[in-house]
Amino acid sequence: MAKEKRIAIKEAEITNNCPECFNQDLKLSFYQKHTYNPFFHRTTNEVIHEIKCRKCYSVIYPVNWTEDIERVFDYYNKMVTPDRPSVKFTTLFFILMILIIGAVVAVVYMYMEGII
Template structure:
């Protein structure tokens, strides 16, 4: 079964007011989705974000954003450079691949030797 993880690629502290408690300590974090499986590790191009208050620990959703928070978000969104999308195969994948190739070649060899 594949497991999905969100890996933080950019953190920034912003000094906008929290809409809940009006504190000026907010943290914006950008995450990139990674999928882990027994056969491969895949880096996707899906990037998500989260703005959280450091005092009341509430997540500020886009519905509650002020125009200042929107401007800061757009600025930091332009700065985010996600990792390239890629697929890395694990050792288990290569072992199974080599065993399959060996099995096919042995089958072909025995088939050809049995025909003569």
């Protein structure tokens, strides 16, 4: 079963007004999705953003953004540099590959020798 994690790649405190409580303490976070499996770890190119108020703890969705929040978001969105999409294989993957290749080689050897 694959597990998905969101790893924070950039966080910034912005001083725009919250549309809910009109406080000036917002947090803008950018996350990158990582998938973990027993055989490999995959870094995807999917970047997720979230703006939260640090006083009322509400998530501010793009529908409620003001022009100021949009400008600040665009600025920080240009600054975000996510990790390259990649796949890293685990030790279990390499052990299974060696065992499968060894089994195929053994079967071919036995067939060539006439044992099978």
